Amino acid sequence: MEQTLSHAAASVEELAHSFDEADHHTADLSDYRFDDWITLGVFWMMVVLVFLQFFTRYALNDSLAWTEELATNCLIALVFIGAATCIRKDRHIQVDLLYRYLPVSVSRGLATLVDLIRLVFLAYLTYLVWKYIELVGDEQMTTLRWPKNIIYWLTLFGFSMMVIRAGQITWRNAKLGFSALEKPQAYDGSEA
Template sequence: MTSYAKRSVPHGAGFHQPPAEEHHIQITPEELAHSFVEEAPPADLSHYAVEDWATVALFWLMAAAVFLQFFTRYILNDSLNWTEEIASYCLVALVFVGSSMCVRLSRHIQVDILYRFLPAGPARLLSTLVDVIRTAFFVYLTHLMWRLIEVVGDEMMVTVELPKGLLYYAVLGGCALMAVRSLQVTVVNWRRGHSVLEKPEAFDGKGV
């Protein structure tokens, strides 16, 4: 005897079901581009200090002098000699004024590998010693710069009828700012109990 097994057929099988309707919305290229644009947050300039703006001004003054030198030398074939001297002086002033910004933000090159192996107490003592020595160095550097201005501050620039004292005073201001910012960093590090050397991950980069 031959037996036949019955197979159940699912409900609706064998019947053609119409596909669901698709609705397409036309989007213009402008709307598509704006869909990827996020609204920019308001600019926060509160954490910028006077040395930040001075550094930006010196940078663009140097850039303008270099561009003018390039334009007059290679386009007009009549180079302005004073542009090279002004650009070099701007670079010197930029380094010292910008260094005060790095001191405030604790962004100077630092060797912190020793702090990974020291206990908390000796690490705190060594970090404080580094802060004090750094501040004393900047104070002494400011003193030396003042002595230099007293000796050669009245000398004139080579290609421009301007005193070199303008450059020296800019460097003096940078040294004085480094001393002040270093003292502020020292006090702040002492109050919170650690510095960037001990806990670099705890700093947000905004400085004191």
């Protein structure tokens, strides 16, 4: 019994020391860019809208329909602006198994081709979003009668940031002479 109590006391003391260690860590926000902060703002706006929708629907039994539409639009903006962060950090899903079995020169050429295709593809999608805004940008939302082009412009901003970040990754990979596809073990998450 005494042994169990002393073991429990040691566990509690160890837990208390872990909190002391946590207090000595400083937050490093240097890795975040302005588009990350916009994504965070849109995320919290969506959280507030979803909570408001939930509260009015289930607590007050009288939901505000406009909160659902705005939360959906926030989710759209969140996805496309947040995708720029994934590209900047080179964190999108990639299949690198093939690169292990190819000669270095072939894998370097293939990785460069992948970078260029990604850049051109994202630039083309940005152009398509621009054309889409020209076609239907004047339509109005269903519940608020606000113009839908608000969400379209945020989507265009997200795609534009993806193009910029993809260009930075392509440039970084060209300077380093390898990409995360070729040497995932050497990838340290450094910024472009």
